[in-house]
Amino acid sequence: MKVLAVINPISGDTDKSDFITILSSEIEKRNGELSLYYTSGENDDLKLLEAINESKPDRILAVGGDGTMLMVARNLINRSQKMAIIPMGSANGMATELEIPINLRDAIEVALDSSNTLKLDLILINGRHYGIHIGDVGVNAQIVEGFEKEGSRGMLSYAKHFLNALQEAEMIKFEILADGKTYFREGYMLAFANAQKYGTGIILNPKGKLTDGRFEICIVKDKSFESIISAGLTKLSPFFVNEDSVEVISCKRATVKMENSQTLQVDGEVLGKYTDIEAEAVRNAVSIIVPQKRISLF
Numbered sequence: 001m002k003v004l005a006v007i008n009p010i011s012g013d014t015d016k017s018d019f020i021t022i023l024s025s026e027i028e029k030r031n032g033e034l035s036l037y038y039t040s041g042e043n044d045d046l047k048l049l050e051a052i053n054e055s056k057p058d059r060i061l062a063v064g065g066d067g068t069m070l071m072v073a074r075n076l077i078n079r080s081q082k083m084a085i086i087p088m089g090s091a092n093g094m095a096t097e098l099e100i101p102i103n104l105r106d107a108i109e110v111a112l113d114s115s116n117t118l119k120l121d122l123i124l125i126n127g128r129h130y131g132i133h134i135g136d137v138g139v140n141a142q143i144v145e146g147f148e149k150e151g152s153r154g155m156l157s158y159a160k161h162f163l164n165a166l167q168e169a170e171m172i173k174f175e176i177l178a179d180g181k182t183y184f185r186e187g188y189m190l191a192f193a194n195a196q197k198y199g200t201g202i203i204l205n206p207k208g209k210l211t212d213g214r215f216e217i218c219i220v221k222d223k224s225f226e227s228i229i230s231a232g233l234t235k236l237s238p239f240f241v242n243e244d245s246v247e248v249i250s251c252k253r254a255t256v257k258m259e260n261s262q263t264l265q266v267d268g269e270v271l272g273k274y275t276d277i278e279a280e281a282v283r284n285a286v287s288i289i290v291p292q293k294r295i296s297l298f
């Protein structure tokens with residue numbers, strides 16, 4: 001078995017050298033071959049494709065957070081290689097969602113030995129940005145933006161920006177065209193959700209399925225949303241955003257228009273400010289290795 005590990009050296013602010021030692025020895029035990037690609041944050045898409053063409057791996061391990069996972073996933077669309085996730089980010093939303101173990105040895109075992117794969121949908125935003133997890137405008141995008149500007153990482157800093165952004169949150173008017181139907185709505189945020197929850201464990205979209213060829217537009221409408229502060233701080237107990245404060249529209253394709261341009265974040269990356277956002281589900285775009293036995297069924 002040929003394995004390419006795509007490693008984000010800075011994700012989660014953790015050193016990856018112990019992990020690489022364990023991974024090398026586990027691959028050696030299985031008579032496999034390991035190649036490493038370290039992300040630089042510059043031109044990684046192109047360089048990763050070169051690394052894949054050179055090492056011709058059977059499995060590709062995304063070692064980092066959701067951002068690293070998305071970078072690997074979007075480069076595997078229409079390719080035969082399967083990807084696995086080693087959760088080593090500051091928030092590992094997709095790993096949690098897919099029930100990938102947080103314990104590194106267990107995650108390595110799944111990545112190397114499981115034959116169970118899911119064909120995951122992606123969301124294509126404005127025709128050129130892929131998302132795998134959750135993208136949004138409004139209060140959460142402002143937190144991510146503040147977080148990025150400060151150049152800080154980690155949950156505490158996230159919580160600080162969370163509080164600032166919540167205090168300044170404004171109602172935004174949305175004109176939504178989803179699968180041919182028009183909706184006029186107002187809310188503190190609007191999310192394009194492929195998955196159910198954020199990396200913090202906040203469940204935004206309880207009906208989300210990663211493999212159904214659809215995504216959900218979730219409009220958060222009231223300030224009871226403030227209660228998610230506690231969930232943002234603890235990371236421990238999953239918190240359901242009050243059902244009455246979120247409207248969920250399930251669709252395959254949507255356009256959202258806003259009066260004033262709003263910051264858009266997708267999977268933790270700020271893409272810029274937009275007044276118009278188009279989103280489209282890309283069905284079964286990438287094969288992801290998941291544990292042999294999973295509790296929830298997708």
Ligand SMILES: Nc1ncnc2c1ncn2[C@@H]1O[C@H](COP(=O)(O)OP(=O)(O)OP(=O)(O)O)[C@@H](O)[C@H]1O
Nearest residue numbers: 011012039040041064065066067068089090091153
């Ligand atoms: N060598 C590097 N130096 C600086 N940034 C990098 C490097 N490699 C990747 N990146 C950046 O790391 C980000 C992805 O991080 P990822 O989501 O995997 O981990 P994370 O710790 O969860 O991140 P975050 O702290 O943003 O939540 C991308 O913005 C990418 O451009």
